[in-house]
Amino acid sequence: MRKLALLTLALVGGLTGTAFAGDQSDFVTVERGRYLAVLGDCAACHTAPGGKPFAGGVPIETPFGRLVGANITPDRETGIGGWSLDEFQRAMSEGVAKGGYHLYGAMPYTAYTKVTAADNAALFAYLKTLDPVHNEVETNQLPFPFNIRLSLFGWNLLNFTKGEYVPDPRQNAEWNRGAYIVEGLAHCGTCHTPKNVMGGDKAGEALRGNVVDGWLAPDITGHAHQGIGKWTTDEFVAYMKDGANRYDIASGPMAEVVEKSSSQWTDADLKAVATYLKSLDGSPAAPPAPLAAADPRMVAGRAIYEDRCSGCHVGQGEGITGLFPKLAAAPLVNNADATSLIRVVLAGSRAGATDARPTGPSMPAFAWNLKDEDVANLLTYVRNSWGNAAPPVKAEAVHELRGEMQP
């Protein structure tokens, strides 16, 4: 009886083996495409919360109005079922969709243009394996005149350079892999690079920090003071994979990136990205000198810090590893822009949850207890103590953000 069972198993195994042998390379390609879709965090815009994977419908609020992530399942009518690989390749590398119309920059083709044709083919092969979902999405919900797609022709002339990533022969393979991911699929610059008035990247300031949706996407260059220059590669990998290192816990939009994307990257890719980012030049401007401890704003801020913050972040801003971020020498604290800091003090924040750190601890809101001036003084103190140095925070900035967040 046992023998028979074994024989049956072997037979079934043999049969399936034969049946799938021909598709082995396809499987590898599709699997690579799946990973590339994670690397690019396509789901962030193309999978609505609670919706079918990649069926579209995530609204993206841009400074110009609302765009909605398209349905990229292989549905023939509402998705990309009718697209050829060439058409997909063109969308990725030129920002031009099937039918010849221009895509908006919210679809980060300015970054995706760097993706190799082979990777696009794998990505396309993966998308073709998805369940087709019939879901009509009106992607362009911009007001006039931004809703005229032809205007993108001029935008592209000024802000877009087409072309696959070209490895830098002076750098090693790991650095080039990191650069390929950061500049291409991971499209880090979409949030982290300062933007010009048209929403295009400012030249020569790549990844030096930018405010998006009332959050600061901080400086992620190798700048020692406000970038990740002082983070070790392991600390960077921990942040991206687990959502937390001793300086920082991923929160706000980055929490989503960690949850949906970077926590699933391979360690090799995370290390490559760390190598590349840490090699980037940050702003050449010298960090400011810290404010004197006797400054009245510092004195008031210190009292508030001791009463409201030191319980978790500890007296000297050292935090508790794995639970409460360290504020001393934390790059986010030292960024010139304090938007994210003001935000988390006012509204509180919940960290992202990953396999390594499944709980997602949260910081409570202080808007009910701290006035605009209190928040300003508190942050001025935090940004100028324990080795930190950053411009003081003004009460008006707190007032403005409070008004935007709590109209």
Add this chain to the structure above:
Amino acid sequence: MLTSSPPGVSRRRFLTSTAMAALLAASGKAFGDVIRGTQPFSPFDYAPPETLPGGRWYFFTPDEARTVEAMVERLIPADDLSMSGKDAGCAEFIDRQLAGSYGSYERLYMQGPFQKGTPEQGDQSEFVPRDRYRRGLAALDAWCHASHSKAFAELPGETRDEILAGIEAGKIELPGFDGKLLFEIVLGNTMEGFFADPIYGGNKDMVSWKMLGFPGARYDYRDYVERHNEKLDLPPLSIAGRPEWKTKG
């Protein structure tokens, strides 16, 4: 009592979720599950202490307020240790408490039958705090008018002391209300008002905490636990903050 409910977890929701958790635990299925990212969180969420803005009386009539102030001023007189109970806002504190859930003993079982009971059985009165003040203060003024031809608040301090002492000792019987019941509740509430957090109307400028050297509503003493035999002189901290939070100069 604030009418708007805070955006935090309501009592009902808490109880429901606790019941659910208990059910799950009882069914034995919940063990070993990894809870991920499910802590309730929403921006600006907080459970505020229920407070009322000052500058007006919420429960007392102006006459009642004047009588209560005249009482708390004698229960905690101004001296070299502190200001008086009146100046510290004890009457305001009592007024706001009476306006809230305490005023109706919302959390106590207050259905009959009411019996006298023994002293060991504690408070058996059918009167909720609002009744005790409304009826008690009226009875006090009626007694003062009958015996001194003046309202309690119009009498000199020493006379007020004698009357309060007489009521406490049971030597003075107020018309139509148990004077002891009034005295006990005013004394208790006055102390509460004098020592409670200033956000509730009493303990003005944390006067009683400064008097005692009590550091207030602080969270964490890790930076101090190992500093032995040292006078720390931590300034007191209210839920609303402390004067040091403000920028000087």
